[in-house]
Each structure stands twice: as structure tokens, then as C-alpha cells.
Amino acid sequence: MSARPLILQLDIAGNPCRWITYEDAAYYYAKDLVAWTPTEDGFTIHGGKSRMTGTTSFMDLATIIAVRGEVSDKGLYRTPTLTNRALFRRDQNVCAFCGEEYGHDHLTRDHVVAQSRGGKDVWTNVVTACGPCNRRKDDHNLHDIDMKLLYVPYAPSRSEYLLLMNRNVLADQMEFLTAKIPAYSHVHIDNLKEHVSKKK
Numbered sequence: 001m002s003a004r005p006l007i008l009q010l011d012i013a014g015n016p017c018r019w020i021t022y023e024d025a026a027y028y029y030a031k032d033l034v035a036w037t038p039t040e041d042g043f044t045i046h047g048g049k050s051r052m053t054g055t056t057s058f059m060d061l062a063t064i065i066a067v068r069g070e071v072s073d074k075g076l077y078r079t080p081t082l083t084n085r086a087l088f089r090r091d092q093n094v095c096a097f098c099g100e101e102y103g104h105d106h107l108t109r110d111h112v113v114a115q116s117r118g119g120k121d122v123w124t125n126v127v128t129a130c131g132p133c134n135r136r137k138d139d140h141n142l143h144d145i146d147m148k149l150l151y152v153p154y155a156p157s158r159s160e161y162l163l164l165m166n167r168n169v170l171a172d173q174m175e176f177l178t179a180k181i182p183a184y185s186h187v188h189i190d191n192l193k194e195h196v197s198k199k200k
């Protein structure tokens with residue numbers, strides 16, 4: 001795996017699609033498929049030395065590129081897949097009931113309306129919970145057992161999902177994606193733990 005940062009691929013209309021390696025980006029440049037870029041930021045990659053001229057080839061890559069043609073990713077406009085990894089990141093590892101922050105190993109997926117009561121396994125019905133809070137809640141209704149949610153669950157947009165799933169987002173990529181994320185998102189709350197502690 002390369003240590004270089006990933007490049008954000010957009011479709012021609014500017015919708016964020018996915019993270020690609022710089023090799024993939026170089027391929028799009030070489031095929032003249034990069035239509036435009038919203039950023040000045042980028043870096044240069046160097047290729048081999050030409051035996052004919054003795055010069056080294058290089059290519060300038062932008063950190064965000066809009067690629068012409070095929071948007072083959074069928075998942076592009078669909079709600080991102082719900083996984084524990086993405087869920088815990090959405091909720092900044094903060095338990096929705098006690099408001100404490102934990103490592104992934106101590107966190108669970110809690111269904112606000114329990115599945116045994118017909119609750120669905122979807123973004124808008126799940127929150128991050130620590131083990132003890134999850135066991136305490138069990139399959140009760142919250143109002144029956146005097147527990148309450150410290151934040152409201154929501155489905156992340158594709159932009160937010162891309163942000164959550166890449167640990168090495170560059171400043172301009174961060175700015176581009178964040179601008180597309182709705183105000184209710186946890187992305188706009190710097191420290192969710194601090195934020196919810198005021199609600200307890």
C-alpha cells in the first residue's frame with residue numbers, strides 16, 4: 001500500500017464518488033478523463049527515466065478530480081452501507097445513553113426501537129452504545145425505563161460517509177466534503193462527548 005494520500009474522485013457534476021489511489025488518478029489523467037478540479041492543491045509523481053532523452057517523466061495530480069464518463073458505481077446515490085465501523089465513527093465513539101467515549105472494542109450497535117419490537121436495522125434506528133448501557137436498555141422502550149438519547153441518529157450522506165471512512169483526509173478534501181454535509185451531522189460538532197455532556 002502506498003503512503004500517499006488518497007485522491008477524491010467526483011463525477012462530472014461534482015458529486016463525490018469514492019477514494020482512489022494516485023495510480024488510478026494517474027490513469028485518468030493519462031486517458032484525458034479528468035474534466036476539472038475544484039482545488040489548487042496537488043502533488044507531482046515521477047515516472048521512469050527515458051532512455052532516449054535522459055529526462056524523468058512526471059505528472060501533476062490534483063487532490064480532487066472530476067472524472068468524465070462512466071459513473072459505474074451503482075451505490076453512488078444510495079444510502080451508505082450500515083456497518084459498526086461507520087456507525088461508531090458517525091457517533092465519534094460516544095455512547096448515546098451515558099455520553100462517554102469508548103474504544104471500538106467496547107462499543108455495540110443499539111437499536112433504538114428493538115428489533116424484537118419491529119425496529120429496523122437502519123441508520124435512523126441505530127446508535128452507538130457501550131456494553132453496560134446496551135444491556136440496561138435491552139429491548140425496552142426508552143420511556144419505559146427512564147433512559148434517553150443524548151443525540152439523534154441519522155443516515156450519513158455519501159460525502160459524510162467518505163469523510164468517516166478515510167483517516168487521512170487532506171485539508172482541501174475535508175473542506176470540500178464538509179461543505180456538502182447537512183448541519184445536523186455530527187461532523188459539524190467538534191467534540192460530541194463534550195456536546196452531549198451538557199444534556200445529561
Ligand SMILES: [Zn+2]
Binds near residue numbers: 100129132133
Ligand atoms: Zn453508555
